[in-house]
Amino acid sequence: MKVLVATQKPFAAVAVKGIKDILEAAGHEVVLLEKYAAQGELVAAVADAEAMIIRSDKVDAQVLAAARKLKIVVRAGAGYDNVDLQAATDAGVVVMNTPGQNSNAVAELAIALMIFMARTQFTPATGSEIQGKTLGIQAFGNVGRLVGAKAAALGMKVRAIDPFLPAESIKAGGAEPAATLEELYSQSDYVSIHIPATPQTVRSIGYELITRMPKGATLINTARKEVIDEEGLERALEARPDLKYVCDVAPDNYAALQEKFGLRVFATPKKMGAQTAEANINAGLAAARQIADFFATGNTRFQVNK
Numbered sequence: 001m002k003v004l005v006a007t008q009k010p011f012a013a014v015a016v017k018g019i020k021d022i023l024e025a026a027g028h029e030v031v032l033l034e035k036y037a038a039q040g041e042l043v044a045a046v047a048d049a050e051a052m053i054i055r056s057d058k059v060d061a062q063v064l065a066a067a068r069k070l071k072i073v074v075r076a077g078a079g080y081d082n083v084d085l086q087a088a089t090d091a092g093v094v095v096m097n098t099p100g101q102n103s104n105a106v107a108e109l110a111i112a113l114m115i116f117m118a119r120t121q122f123t124p125a126t127g128s129e130i131q132g133k134t135l136g137i138q139a140f141g142n143v144g145r146l147v148g149a150k151a152a153a154l155g156m157k158v159r160a161i162d163p164f165l166p167a168e169s170i171k172a173g174g175a176e177p178a179a180t181l182e183e184l185y186s187q188s189d190y191v192s193i194h195i196p197a198t199p200q201t202v203r204s205i206g207y208e209l210i211t212r213m214p215k216g217a218t219l220i221n222t223a224r225k226e227v228i229d230e231e232g233l234e235r236a237l238e239a240r241p242d243l244k245y246v247c248d249v250a251p252d253n254y255a256a257l258q259e260k261f262g263l264r265v266f267a268t269p270k271k272m273g274a275q276t277a278e279a280n281i282n283a284g285l286a287a288a289r290q291i292a293d294f295f296a297t298g299n300t301r302f303q304v305n306k
């Protein structure tokens with residue numbers, strides 16, 4: 001089978017080699033489309049592919065319509081908001097992710113961004129320490145749990161909320177369960193967001209929640225920019241000159257935020273949460289194995305459009 005690895009943001013070379021080794025040993029052919037500039041290149045490349053490995057690459061109805069032989073798309077990573085699941089299902093294409101495989105890299109970045117902001121973006125200005133502060137984790141999945149464990153090891157008090165988890169499970173993961181999202185925000189010096197982008201969560205974090213945060217608090221977003229109501233964020237930062245925002249992937253209004261709020265805001269120049277050799281290897285090789293297994297045995301364990 002022909003497997004297209006389509007990555008606008010390529011995997012580390014060592015991961016690409018591992019992907020090729022696994023798929024070629026299983027008798028498949030690997031074709032690379034890296035750093036492509038226009039969506040049209042993906043549409044053209046997918047025409048004769050039977051399988052695809054992607055990262056945040058956009059697999060929309062147009063791509064799926066062009067992919068007449070496609071049987072399976074594996075998103076090497078956690079979030080699959082970049083795939084049109086309905087169009088894939090309608091086309092009979094199996095969509096999978098590789099949950100947990102890149103979580104540690106994202107969790108380490110969340111901690112790094114927190115310290116970076118506590119130390120006023122590494123300028124000589126007096127900063128603060130995170131030890132003894134409260135971290136609120138919004139969604140206690142693979143990444144949220146890892147962030148919690150690392151923060152606890154750094155001496156932080158860790159609290160969490162997750163609409164899909166009972167309080168006992170949050171306690172078992174080492175965090176104190178918050179009663180409501182509003183209460184989590186109002187009690188946390190730092191809030192770290194780990195929710196997926198879904199119709200329910202898009203633009204769900206805005207002025208009302210952010211202004212509940214206590215004096216000097218920082219909001220950390222290594223999830224998706226779409227979950228933030230950017231206009232609400234801007235108003236909140238305006239109304240509360242003590243609050244800060246740090247994120248992986250800049251909001252659309254980043255230039256305006258930087259101009260107005262200076263060191264109180266920071267966005268990574270390019271989405272880099274999962275951009276480590278380890279995460280690329282873990283997620284990329286898992287994706288390759290899932291494709292090899294799917295064609296060999298029909299295994300659909302990580303299918304997200306069942």
Ligand code: 3PG
Pocket residue numbers: 009055056057076077078079080102223271272273274275
């Ligand atoms: C994910 O959902 O797995 C992360 O956001 C990583 O995305 P990336 O593969 O585009 O870096």
